[in-house]
Amino acid sequence: HVGDPVTVKSGLTEYHSYPIVGRDSIGEIECQRRFQNFYDFRTMLRNRFPGLYIPPVPRKTNMSTTGKKDTVVTRERRYFLDLFMKECASLKYLAQSKELQIFLRP
Numbered sequence: 486h487v488g489d490p491v492t493v494k495s496g497l498t499e500y501h502s503y504p505i506v507g508r509d510s511i512g513e514i515e516c517q518r519r520f521q522n523f524y525d526f527r528t529m530l531r532n533r534f535p536g537l538y539i540p541p542v543p544r545k546t547n548m549s550t551t552g553k554k555d556t557v558v559t560r561e562r563r564y565f566l567d568l569f570m571k572e573c574a575s576l577k578y579l580a581q582s583k584e585l586q587i588f589l590r591p
Contacts, residue, residue, distance in 0.1 A: 490503050490563060503517065503563060516589060
């Protein structure tokens with residue numbers, strides 16, 4: 486499950502982090518990832534598993550026009566990131582991959 490985004494302040498920058506909570510055969514999962522992490526993770530999966538279906542993540546939007554704090558954007562992203570993770574978990578070749586375990590367990 487991908488939860489509602491949390492605003493993280495780091496020095497002069499501010500960004501959203503999406504909490505991931507769940508359980509698999511190894512144990513409990515609890516971590517936080519930025520949107521860019523999901524985007525990079527999907528790109529890596531596409532390179533690692535060419536020709537196999539990799540679920541989509543939401544498109545990157547131009548934050549200068551929508552605004553980073555736009556609740557519609559963050560709600561929509563959370564919904565589709567949650568869908569992305571659930572689809573990854575339902576595909577055996579992704580669910581059992583080392584790449585997914587690395588993404589979910591820092």
